Amino acid sequence: MSTHRLILGVQVLVGLLVLAEAFWWWERPSALSPWVQWSPSGTSAGFQIQDREPTTPAEGATATLTFAFTSDLHGRISNTRLLPERKPSGLAHLVTVLQGLRVEHSDLVLLDAGDTIQGDPASFYFSHVHPDSGQPLPVINAMNRLGYQAVVLGNHDFEPPVSVLQQTIADSEFSWLSGNAWLDREGRWLLPPYLVLELQGVRVGIVGFTTPGVPLWIDPERIAGLVFGDLVDSARKWSEILRERENVDLLIGVMHSGDDLRYDRDIAHLRKLPSPNAAGQVADHVPGYDLIVSGHAHKLRPRKPTSRLTRFRTPLLSPGSEGEGVSIARFTLEAREARWHLRDSHFEFHKAARKPDAPLLAELEPQLAEVERYLAEPTWIVLKTRPTRKQLNACGSALQHKAVAHAFGADATTLLPGSWFLVDLPQAELGQPVTRKHLFGWVPYDNTLVETELFRRQIVQLLETHRRRLLGRRVRYSGWLVPGGIAAVLEGDRLRLEQKNGSSVSDTDSLRVWLTNYHANGGSGLRDRALVHPTQIRRRTGVFLRELLFTWLQELPEPLPVECQSWLAESVVPT
Numbered sequence: 326m327s328t329h330r331l332i333l334g335v336q337v338l339v340g341l342l343v344l345a346e347a348f349w350w351w352e353r354p355s356a357l358s359p360w361v362q363w364s365p366s367g368t369s370a371g372f373q374i375q376d377r378e379p380t381t382p383a384e385g386a387t388a389t390l391t392f393a394f395t396s397d398l399h400g401r402i403s404n405t406r407l408l409p410e411r412k413p414s415g416l417a418h419l420v421t422v423l424q425g426l427r428v429e430h431s432d433l434v435l436l437d438a439g440d441t442i443q444g445d446p447a448s449f450y451f452s453h454v455h456p457d458s459g460q461p462l463p464v465i466n467a468m469n470r471l472g473y474q475a476v477v478l479g480n481h482d483f484e485p486p487v488s489v490l491q492q493t494i495a496d497s498e499f500s501w502l503s504g505n506a507w508l509d510r511e512g513r514w515l516l517p518p519y520l521v522l523e524l525q526g527v528r529v530g531i532v533g534f535t536t537p538g539v540p541l542w543i544d545p546e547r548i549a550g551l552v553f554g555d556l557v558d559s560a561r562k563w564s565e566i567l568r569e570r571e572n573v574d575l576l577i578g579v580m581h582s583g584d585d586l587r588y589d590r591d592i593a594h595l596r597k598l599p600s601p602n603a604a605g606q607v608a609d610h611v612p613g614y615d616l617i618v619s620g621h622a623h624k625l626r627p628r629k630p631t632s633r634l635t636r637f638r639t640p641l642l643s644p645g646s647e648g649e650g651v652s653i654a655r656f657t658l659e660a661r662e663a664r665w666h667l668r669d670s671h672f673e674f675h676k677a678a679r680k681p682d683a684p685l686l687a688e689l690e691p692q693l694a695e696v697e698r699y700l701a702e703p704t705w706i707v708l709k710t711r712p713t714r715k716q717l718n719a720c721g722s723a724l725q726h727k728a729v730a731h732a733f734g735a736d737a738t739t740l741l742p743g744s745w746f747l748v749d750l751p752q753a754e755l756g757q758p759v760t761r762k763h764l765f766g767w768v769p770y771d772n773t774l775v776e777t778e779l780f781r782r783q784i785v786q787l788l789e790t791h792r793r794r795l796l797g798r799r800v801r802y803s804g805w806l807v808p809g810g811i812a813a814v815l816e817g818d819r820l821r822l823e824q825k826n827g828s829s830v831s832d833t834d835s836l837r838v839w840l841t842n843y844h845a846n847g848g849s850g851l852r853d854r855a856l857v858h859p860t861q862i863r864r865r866t867g868v869f870l871r872e873l874l875f876t877w878l879q880e881l882p883e884p885l886p887v888e889c890q891s892w893l894a895e896s897v898v899p900t
Contacts, residue, residue, distance in 0.1 A: 358550035359487040360508055365516055366495040372517035379572040380528050382660035387668075388525035391430035392577065392654045393423065395437045396620030397646035399444025399481065400464045403681040406693055407446045407700065408766055411749075413677040415648040416467040417689075420682035422651055422675050423471060430655075432524050435472055436531060438620030438644060439479025439581030441465075442493055446765050447696045452485035453771075453869070454699065461496035462489075463692045467685060469498040475520045477533035478503040479581040479621065483543045484771055502533025502579070505559035507552040515551060518563055521571055527658055527665055530573035532563045534580040536621055538593050538601025541847040544773075544865060555599035556582055557606055564613035574665035575656060578614045580604045583622030584641055592850035608637035615667060616654055617641045625649070630673040642672055650676040700765065703758035704878035705896045706885065710755060712892040714747045720893065721745040721767065723886035725870060726809025728877035729774065729839050732868070739809035739839045740787050741870070742772075743794075744802040758896065761875055768871040772841035776863045779838045779855070781830045785820050786855035787844075788813050792820050804849035811836070837863070841870060 364370070382388075403415040427433050442448050447463045461469070468476070478501055482490060494501050494516075504518030519532040537553035560578055567573045584605035593601050600606070604619035617639050625645035627634065634640035644652040657669040686693070712720065722743055730737040748766035779787075790805045795815045811830065812823040822830035830836065844851050845862060885895055 359491075359546075360515070360548075360550055363491060363508075365501070367497060368499055369494050369497070369501045369517055372514070374566060374570060375521070376570050377521070377528070377572050380526060380574060380665065381663050382526050382665055384660055384663070386526065386660040387657060388527050388665070389430075389655065389657045390432070390434070390524050390527060390529065390575065391426070392434045392436060392616075392656075393426060394579070394618050394642065394644040394652045394654070395419070395435075395648060396581075396618070396644040397440040397479070397623050398437065398464060398648055399440055399646070400442060400448035400462070401445055401647040402447065402463055402467055402689060402693070403686065405681055406686070407696060408748075408762065412649065413679050415677070415681065416464065416471060417681035417685045418677035418679075419648055419651055420471065420685055421678045426651075426653070426675070434474055434522065434524070434529075434531075435651075436577075436579055436618070437468070437473060437476040438579050438618050439477040439533075439535065440481040440620065441468075441476055441479065442490070443481040443484040443771065444769070446700055446762075447692065448485070449765075449771055450696045450699055451692070452489045455695070456486065456489055458692075460692065462493060463689050465493055465496050466689060466692075469496075470685060470688070473499040474522070475500045475502050475531055475533065475579070477501075477579050477581045477620070478506060478516060478535045480536050480539045480542055483539060483547045487547055502531070503535045504532045504563045505537065505554035505556060506535045506539075507554065509550060510552055519567060521567075521573065527575060528571070528573045530567040530571060530576045532560070532567065532576070532578050534559060534578065534582060534607075536580075536582045536601045537599040538589055540598060541589070541593060541596065541601070542843060544842055544846060546865075553599070556580065556603040557611060560607045560611045560614070564611060568613050574658065575667065576614050577616045577618065577654075578607060579618040579620075580607065581620045583624070584608070584619045584637070584643070585622065588622070589850075592847065592853065595850065595853040596847060605637055605641065608639040608641045611639075614639050615656065616670075618652075619643045625652075625674065627672055628674050630671070632669065632671050634672060640670065640672070645674075648677055650674055700760060700762040702761050702875075702879075704760065704875065705881045706759040706878050707894045707896050708750065708755050708757060708759060708763075708892070709894050710892045711750050712747070716888075716892055717745050717747055717767065718743060720886065720889035722807045722809065723888040724874055724877070727883070727886060728870075728873045730810065731877055731882050732873055733774075733776070733839065733866075736810070736837075737839055738811050738836045740784065740806040740844075741809065741839070741841060743791065743805040743807035759878060759893070764871050764875050768874065770841075770843065772843050772870050774866045774868050774870055774873070775840050775842050775845040776866070777838050777840055777845060777857065778835050778861050778863055779857065780835050781822055781832050783855040783857060784808075784811075784822060784830070784836065784838065787840075787851050788820055789854075792818075801849070804851055806840075806844065806851070 401415040403417040404410040506515040583602035608617040623646040624643040655671040745767045
């Protein structure tokens with residue numbers, strides 16, 4: 326009996342050592358990290374704490390400072406180009422707005438709260454299809470022309486290849502900031518944490534912060550070795566440094582982080598990550614800041630002019646997304662006893678102009694035209710009519726499984742997003758081929774395919790949102806996966822998994838399952854709720870789901886799925 330227990334104990338110990346080794350291998354900073362030898366170049370280079378002497382304004386002097394903010398641009402230049410929409414948005418629609426503001430406020434400071442270089446077809450094309458164009462990304466060209474002074478690093482900014490992000494930082498005529506992203510655990514900063522400006526005799530500190538939820542969504546090789554610190558701790562650290570060592574008179578925290586602490590908090594804590602959305606917590610609990618700017622959540626507040634923002638102890642402003650306008654903060658300071666004191670504040674929002682700025686579009690025209698040619702590439706499929714949301718989702722689910730099975734094997738099992746984006750189809754496009762442009766509208770996220778090996782209970786857990794939908798309950802669409810290659814049959818209120826031959830998947834069966842990298846990395850918390858161990862991720866293909874869909878529709882290796890035939894049709898002749 327004792328010998329048996331000894332053998333069992335040794336086996337358990339060996340198992341734990343193997344598990345620990347697997348975790349160590351997965352989580353350790355890679356010696357091949359693309360960030361190991363990197364340091365910022367261009368305007369972001371050469372950061373140092375200056376230990377400045379305090380300013381000494383004349384008694385009774387006043388200064389009025391104006392700041393303009395955008396956030397979550399996601400590469401948007403104009404709603405009139407690439408993927409046309411009705412609502413005016415994009416940097417080209419902010420030109421006249423900013424020109425008017427600068428007539429009144431010549432030293433206006435223009436800042437952005439992150440998620441800048443990913444999310445539109447132009448950024449995708451010049452990051453992944455033609456990254457060696459020798460030109461800055463169109464959004465960076467536009468921001469340079471508009472006179473931005475600083476941009477915060479957002480989570481989506483890590484989605485392009487690392488070389489593209491690093492070159493983008495070098496191409497920018499403004500500073501990239503992050504006060505909580507580090508090259509290693511020794512605290513070498515990835516980017517300058519802050520920028521100090523002298524305006525009308527007032528010293529202004531602008532600190533940038535990146536959501537520490539980056540590892541939940543971004544491929545590990547993109548961020549190998551990087552450390553993302555807690556927002557509250559980092560905000561407190563830089564507040565003390567800027568107030569006590571840099572002697573700033575006004576301090577603004579620009580955060581790529583939402584203000585709802587509960588959102589994604591539990592998901593992050595499963596991975597022992599700090600809360601991703603802590604801007605409100607900073608505004609309530611970290612002293613020293615005169616304004617917190619909150620991006621990431623795509624919120625817009627305030628919409629109407631106001632002199633008070635009272636939801637948090639420190640005023641918190643959210644500038645919206647995709648260049649729908651600019652948020653303005655105006656501060657009046659007065660000098661008393663040889664120090665500047667904040668006297669008045671004012672906040673307002675200016676909508677994007679209806680028409681884009683023609684000179685800026687003309688400057689970007691060669692790049693935009695190249696992307697539009699790429700988007701116009703046709704498939705063998707014709708649009709018969711506008712789909713309903715239900716028709717679009719059913720067709721998309723069937724198409725993506727067929728595309729993956731064609732590329733990676735007929736026996737592929739897929740758990741892929743169940744919701745596609747329903748976009749407006751102009752009447753003129755009916756009867757015309759489906760093009761890349763349509764797929765960018767229906768499948769806007771730049772998700773790649775990841776092969777995993779999962780057990781039945783893990784698959785069932787990943788399909789929990791699908792189960793809830795089958796029961797008629799409301800769900801969060803970002804976590805809705807639909808099965809392909811297997812059937813998920815509702816029995817009572819539980820799911821039973823069936824293979825193609827009709828046999829049930831047992832607890833001991835493991836299946837090769839294809840996920841998007843968003844869900845494989847931890848997006849929506851599915852990976853961690855299903856206890857997917859890193860060693861169960863077999864390979865990351867780098868193949869974009871949207872491009873795989875386009876290839877399938879262009880080659881059409883088999884008939885169109887029946888789920889699509891109510892609104893799509895095969896071409897009679899090549900398109």
